[in-house]
Amino acid sequence: MSAELWYALVGVVLVAAAFGAFMAHTHLLRRLLAFNIMGTGCFLILVGLAQHKRAPDPIPQALVLTGIVVAVASTALALILFRRWFAATGRTTLPEEDDV
């Protein structure tokens, strides 16, 4: 088993675990963390699987870099929204799903 495949497998475990956490938790910060871990797992799969049994490939690296930038931006936006939400309502979770 190559190191790249190993990375990819770890990535799969991370994605699965983080997806479970994302669904299980209601606290907004926990969900955001879960999402970030899921993203990391995704990037591991992207780089690992693509380079498995092949020469080092610059494209997945470029993709992951872009992905990281996007993830950081999303996280920043989510954090701003949390702060506003918390300031407006004093709650750390979203209200129950109902038909508004």
Place this chain on the structure above:
Amino acid sequence: MTEAFVGASLLPLAIVVPLVWAVLALVRPRRRPTFLVLPGLVSWVTICAGLWWYTSRLGVLTHVLGAWPEPLGIALRADGLGSTMALLTSVIGSACALYRLWTPIDADASEAQRWFWPLFFMLGAALNAVWLAADLFNMYVGLELLGLSAVGLVAISGRANALAAALRYLFAALLGSLAYLLGVALLYAAYGSLALSSLAALAAPDTITYVALALITAGLCLKTALFPLHAWLPPAHGVSLTPVSALLSALVVKASFVMLLRIMVGVGVTIISPSLAQGLGALGAGAIVWGGWQALRHAELKMLVAHSTVAQLGYLFVGMALLLSGSAPELAWDGLMLQLVAHALAKSAMFLASGTLIAAVGSSRVTDLSGVSRHMPLALFAFGLSGVSLMGLPPSGGFSAKWLLLQSALASGQWHWAVALIGGGALTAGYVFRVLSASFKQGTGDKFDRTPLGWDLVSLLLAAGAIVVGVVATGPLAVLRIGAPVAGVTP
């Protein structure tokens, strides 16, 4: 300096120019943004119209940024679908922008709203990036940019319910993009390419491809709010500022749908089994019924319109099922394209008209509309016209789209879709006439606020567009067939 060169160089401009205006609006916020925004709109529409014109004359245009070849470089591609959606985006975007410019300044001024124009132009750039992307990863970047600016626009009013809707929307968007990215990672691992054109030739029916396509489909369906993954949509579209609701319902949900369509017909068409395609269509039919039913019983006008979007998106998936598993895919393609265009025009008109009615009545409840027909005839007329298209009654774009899809369903012997298409029309009639009937009721008083005439004009023009596009559908459809990845579809 050939025509082809000029046409192709419009491709990056269609993305860069809105971005430039986003930056301008960010660094020079103004209390009266008209003089900043109008040139932006004009240049945006001009570029997209030029792009459409060149595509209709020269066929598919491609441009490789900085002359870096694929796969490391970024390629842009304008086929009929891409350039038509870009033109539509610029037109509907401009309409919404004008609506916003005509909104009295002190009506809902909060500090956060100075972000409106930067986010608005960013949304335009992101949409164009999705329409014109030639590979899976650029689509991803466009989609993320789109998601972020859309969430920002939903949250912009700063009210608690808007923030909650924005957060819910953000989570759905993030989850959807990650699933998509995972699918893309698998495809790249399997085939070593991300360009749609080369993937189409390479794709084989093996496990990794199926898993990748499943992840991509799930992610994009979540972003397109396909029933039963639609729960985030009605609050996000229902509580935003009116022009934002119009943009989201008319265009933003279409972005992920168009991506799915390109991937399904480009990569998946040979390896997706008919029963899977029928399954997607079944979810679409579920959306038609569920969205229509919810729209029938919702007390608030904008929520009604938002649920109508859930239902109308269902037609797109029914069309996709016919495209992938029917024996008349060329009819399904035409119908699907027309539904994309007609719904975008009709739904933006309907949201803008609803916003006008709500502002005039001072209440968002359908039952409070009584007597409004007398005082707001133009807004109501715009609502009615867009309703005609959504119901699929002739003459309208919605009708022509439904007609083509119906023809495709009957030609394939798939009667169940004919029933879904016609039954959906009846449900739509139910909720549209619920609003019209309420407005014809004799009013109790004359407590209506005046609204800007420009609001009425903008929504009327969009609604008229939804009607007219159905009567002269042949021309636009010929352009929309350019570069379509479906057998038997020629311009």
Place this chain on the structure above:
Amino acid sequence: MTQVALPAWVLASSLLPAVIIFLLPETTRALRTSLNLGAAVLKVALVALMTWRVAQGSLTQVRFEMVPGADFLLRADPMACLFAGLSAILWLFTTIYAIGYLEGAPNRSRFFGFFSLCVASTMGVALAGNLITFLLFYELLTLSTYPLVVHRGSAKALAAGRVYLTYTIGGGAALLLGVALLHGLVGDIEFREMGSLRDMSETSWPMLRIAFGLLIAGLGVKAALVPLHGWLPQAMVAPAPVSALLHAVAVVKAGAFGIVRVVYDVYGIDFARDLQLLLPLTVIASITILWGSLRALWQDDLKRRLAFSTVSQVSYIALGISLFGPIGTVGGLVHLLHQGIMKVTLFYCAGNFAETLGVHRISDLDGAGRRMPLTSIAFSIGAFGMIGVPPLAGFVSKWYLGLGALDAGMPWVVGVLVLSSLLNAAYFLPILHRLWFRPQVAPWPEERTFGRWETSGWLLLPPVVTAVFTVGAGLLASFAFSPLQWAILIARREYLP
């Protein structure tokens, strides 16, 4: 060039006024009135010109591709002129009537806007040259009449509007499915004399029968065939000019005209007989005729009785066209015109009684003949025409229908006609008795006076003129361009040589 565009001009002569009227402010009464009347007169002139050209044998058309595979097609043929002529003339008088009727009422811009749109759609229905164009205007007609039905905005009007929509949208869905089905089988279906489906292979006959059923079900809603007639009596809450529009000028006529087109110009009468589609239509029409007349007997509300009378009378058209043979065809086609002229007279008069005296119920009409002689004479002429008394218009229709039934070898249909005429007499004669022979017993509920005449001149002129037409169509039936001669012209062209 003008010749080619003539059908388009006929359509535009009410479409453009509709748009302009919508934009006019409520208070510009004089401009709106002159626009309405001018457009109506212009339309009559254009339709007359078109009819003249068609009589000389030139077919004019407007065509462009709407959706791939489906054309938008307007075409002037004899059948189109028959319906367009009826609607154009009656629209003129209904416009005059509506101007008087709505004097001082609110929302007139909206009313007249949709009113013009409604007539534009009717013209489209008349001139449509293929099924999809027909469908387009047929649905537009539904949409443009809804605001007129609910015009008053009362709970009752809104309820009637809801019923109207439920029926017509349902019918529209059936029609759409039928049209789509045929289109899928044979492509774009143009209306052509003697039909265009005759060459279809026998394997497709079951599908053609299903499509026929769907089409007739969809059209039967507007034509108020039993059991699809429920909306029509409900819709009588609408203002009187709208009732005239629904019952005589536009809506039920569009349904009946659609049935004519489907039987003659899509399937072809000979082919329809080969498919054994005519007998069921005859039976349904006969049931509708009797059922409508029976129900009319028990109504005390004048407009409601007239509404059930319409249910019955419109089915004479379906009856006539379902009788195989040119004589029955003539009877059905000529009744399309005659029923319109007579029924519009009756509704104008009912509106006059309501507006001038405040009388809505038949039992309150005692002695109204003395107070409103001209209106009552017009009403009596209309009623006698409906019963079929010679030499009025209705007699001509019934005469040809009866002969046609004998010709087609269906003597039982003559029985239906006789029975129905007796029923017509049974529900019209008591009204005439009250008008003329009973003394006034109570003061009129809400009497208004209008100076010199018994009621406003705007309201009086239309019923008087259409009553004269009712007499004229019967007396002058053998003159060129009379409804009868035109129907004979069409019937000659619809049968295989």
